[in-house]
Amino acid sequence: MDEKISELKKIISTSDQIVAFTGAGFSAESGISTFRGAGGLWSKYDPDIYANINVFMQDSTYYWNFFKDERYPVIKKAKPNDGHYVLVELEKLGKLYRVVTQNIDGLHQEAGNSDVIELHGNTRKINCLSCGKNYTMDETYKKLQKEIPPKCSCGGNLKTGTVLFGEPLPQVALEMAKLAAQNCDLFLVLGSSLVVYPAASMPRIAKKNGANLVIINIDPTPMDEMADIVINDSASKVLSAIINGG
Numbered sequence: 001m002d003e004k005i006s007e008l009k010k011i012i013s014t015s016d017q018i019v020a021f022t023g024a025g026f027s028a029e030s031g032i033s034t035f036r037g038a039g040g041l042w043s044k045y046d047p048d049i050y051a052n053i054n055v056f057m058q059d060s061t062y063y064w065n066f067f068k069d070e071r072y073p074v075i076k077k078a079k080p081n082d083g084h085y086v087l088v089e090l091e092k093l094g095k096l097y098r099v100v101t102q103n104i105d106g107l108h109q110e111a112g113n114s115d116v117i118e119l120h121g122n123t124r125k126i127n128c129l130s131c132g133k134n135y136t137m138d139e140t141y142k143k144l145q146k147e148i149p150p151k152c153s154c155g156g157n158l159k160t161g162t163v164l165f166g167e168p169l170p171q172v173a174l175e176m177a178k179l180a181a182q183n184c185d186l187f188l189v190l191g192s193s194l195v196v197y198p199a200a201s202m203p204r205i206a207k208k209n210g211a212n213l214v215i216i217n218i219d220p221t222p223m224d225e226m227a228d229i230v231i232n233d234s235a236s237k238v239l240s241a242i243i244n245g246g
């Protein structure tokens with residue numbers, strides 16, 4: 001392990017266009033459950049029901065109950081962890097090119113990273129599907145105490161900014177992420193199972209364009225064979241060891 005960390009330190013020292021590609025595992029140490037892996041949310045909730053746009057459009061009560069019981073309480077109190085702050089440090093050092101995240105919790109921005117591409121949207125941004133009015137998570141949670149699904153003052157239905165299965169990814173974010181993958185010199189996967197596409201196509205794009213590929217994830221991923229270094233450990237622990245000279 002120490003050898004891999006020294007190798008990664010060397011790669012980081014010679015890189016100045018790093019893309020940090022984060023998944024649910026990166027926010028796990030902020031108290032937010034992952035979807036897959038030990039205790040993952042999708043072992044309790046079927047994503048084809050609770051996170052599917054077709055089901056949502058027919059009957060959004062599943063989604064809103066999931067939001068009320070599982071997402072709001074943890075995301076509301078979650079704070080950035082050490083890993084988030086290492087990425088801010090890398091930005092200050094002029095090494096970080098972009099954060100590309102599948103996370104919808106806004107913790108990279110809260111930590112202080114300025115260039116964050118959100119591939120799967122942001123759950124803190126809630127809109128009326130009829131008139132477009134914005135609501136905060138707190139306002140929506142209050143509404144959920146009274147009625148599910150929650151309604152806008154115009155009577156329209158609300159939706160969080162999270163991309164659900166069956167929905168296209170935000171076009172601009174997807175194009176920017178592809179560009180970032182093409183132009184980086186180090187593509188650093190942090191806490192992602194790399195099974196959900198098109199997000200999971202990014203490591204291959206980076207590798208094809210000559211970047212080093214490093215995967216830090218507790219469980220193995222389908223892209224491990226392609227990677228220059230794989231570290232099966234906590235992403236925040238490994239990043240902290242690198243920055244603190246461990």
Ligand code: OAD
Nearest residue numbers: 023024025028034035036037102191192193218219234235
């Ligand atoms: P997953 O839940 O699929 O994978 C999280 C990965 O993080 C697992 O492989 C764990 O082994 C690993 N992990 C857990 N704790 C970790 C830690 N402290 N350090 C490092 N690794 C850790 O999450 P994503 O890959 O982000 O999309 O999932 C991709 C998408 O699937 C999500 O954005 C979401 C989900 O369904 C939608 O809902 C559209």
